Amino acid sequence: MTKKVCVIGGGVAGLAVAIGLHRQGIAVEVVEKDANWSVYHVGIIVQSNFVRALDQLGIGKEAVAAGYPYNGVRFMTPAGDLIAQIPAESQVDGLPGDLGLTRPALHQVLTTRVKELGIPVKLGVTFESFTDTGDGVDVTFSDGTSGSYDLLIGCDGNYSAVRKVLWPEAAPQYTGQAVWRYNVPKPAGLEWSDIYLGVDNGFNGKSGYCPLTPTEMYIFAVIEEPGKPRFPTETLADEMKKRLAGYGGIMGEAAKHVTDPNLVVYRPLEACIMPDPWYQSRVVLIGDAAHSATPHLGQGAAMAVEDAVVLAEELGKSQPVDMALKAFMARRFERAKLVGTSSIMLGEWEMHPEQAGNPVEVTERVRQALAEPV
Ligand SMILES: Cc1cc2nc3c(=O)[nH]c(=O)nc-3n(C[C@H](O)[C@H](O)[C@H](O)COP(=O)(O)OP(=O)(O)OC[C@H]3O[C@@H](n4cnc5c(N)ncnc54)[C@H](O)[C@@H]3O)c2cc1C
Known part of the structure; x- marks a missing residue:
């Protein structure tokens, strides 16, 4: 006991x-x-x-x-076109x-x-x-x-x-990837979490976002970062933007909000x-x-x-x-x-x-x- x-x-x-x-x-x-x-x-x-x-x-x-x-997770092309979606399924009545x-x-x-x-x-x-x-x-x-x-x-x-x-x-153990995260305004009507599969911008990875409140969502980029680099804080917004370059759709618009280096959360995995x-x-x-x-x-x-x-x-x-x-x-x-x-x-x-x-x-x-x- x-x-x-x-x-x-x-x-x-x-x-x-x-x-x-x-x-x-x-x-x-x-x-x-x-x-x-x-x-x-x-x-x-x-x-x-x-x-x-x-x-x-x-x-x-x-x-x-x-x-x-939100409604579930969608997989998108880098341009923002739908590839597949997995609707959310509740396991608890009423939730x-x-x-x-x-x-x-x-x-x-x-x-x-x-x-x-x-x-x-x-x-x-x-x-x-x-x-x-x-x-x-x-x-x-x-x-x-x-x-x-x-x-x-x-x-x-x-x-x-x-x-x-x-x-x-x-x-x-370091897995070879890091995550870059930032909170941005959520577009009205967005009710999915989307994952954009890799774009050709010189970085190897994917990006996405997830609604957090009626007016806010967070965006992320999961990127291969050889050698587990560290970046000076003042460069973090620019570095994150580079990794989000070239995406279309909602992701492309959301990336424009990444401006304050102090609000970027960078984390090697x-x-x-x-x-x-x-x-x-x-x-x-x-x-x-x-x-x-x-x-x-x-x-x-x-x-x-x-x-x-x-x-x-x-x-x-x-x-x-x-x-x-x-x-x-x-x-x-x-x-x-x-x-x-x-x-x-x-x-x-x-x-x-x-x-x-x-x-x-x-x-x-x-x-x-x-x-x-x-
Ligand atoms: C980049 C990233 C993104 C993630 N995104 C998601 C996600 O979207 N969804 C999801 O489900 N999970 C996500 N996770 C994982 C999730 O954050 C963890 O799995 C979860 O927080 C684990 O909870 P925990 O209590 O075990 O550890 P933690 O949440 O890390 O809590 C550990 C606690 O222990 C305290 N502590 C540490 N050492 C000591 C000590 N020696 N003595 C006393 N206290 C101590 C810490 O201060 C902390 O409060 C993510 C993780 C990372 C790194």
Whole structure:
């Protein structure tokens, strides 16, 4: 039986699992190293399995109200002509399938519920060390306090310090691509997220956008960036515009809004998919700490919330912690691996078009697999 849990990291996975555990009657404490508990300002694309998982935590309606439901995803030529479309399919009565959200809006939904439930969150704090005692884990924190728990959950993202302690050899690897993102006004009447397959402008990649609010959308360019370059901040808008040159349709118009280098979010893509199991004794990883993929399928947040729902469910059952962790892995590993390997493969295809298969087929197949209950 699980009575008391320590969560390291107050992001998507950490807050979702804290809410799930609280709903199961398990005492939970969260430590978050960012004293400001902030997230950056761009958007996040999520699908019906994310909405369903948040609904299972009792905050599906709140997330939908904070975001912008749209019709689905379309694939376009560089000129803006339709190649194929995958309409959104809802998994929850009364709630939509595909949704665009700003990261701050999602953070607000999660933090509001955590505060309403009275879950303790220590900000500006991390762990200093932990000792697995076999039937529990003793943790010392950077604020000088300590505690004993039945389980420690590492929800500390792609560069997880918890993972580094237990699997020091595991580290995110650069995939060869980076994402450029920027928020722009949404044209009236645009109700789809569109992906424009590569244009001949000297850069190798694709671009797209996703509605976030009735008046705002975010645009992205996923580009091969050999050597993982860094750019001076003042050049970011010009660099992003170069990568968006030559697109037509809505993308071509949207690119004109990229003017402020300080509002460009540039991020080299680094992935780390851990093998089964994601736990050792009384310490388990979930979310990006366990399986950070590239954003090609827009599934990172959904995988984090699904992990949280399943782990909380299994820990809430009358079974020993090790049985709960085994059951958790059995329900989560293949699903997260499918997202991770498919996302990385799509990126490989973008970098090596001569070896590419059909990205629409892969996107559709993974969506169908993820529509199945966890
Ligand atoms: C460029 C890009 C675009 C993406 N787009 C999408 C998208 O459109 N849709 C989608 O679903 N997903 C997307 N993702 C993935 C998504 O952001 C992640 O999968 C998701 O945020 C994972 O949640 P998490 O809680 O595991 O990690 P995070 O959200 O990274 O949260 C980790 C938290 O832990 C804290 N932390 C870190 N280290 C410590 C420590 N030592 N002690 C205490 N706290 C710590 C951090 O401050 C943070 O609050 C994208 C990712 C990238 C890189």
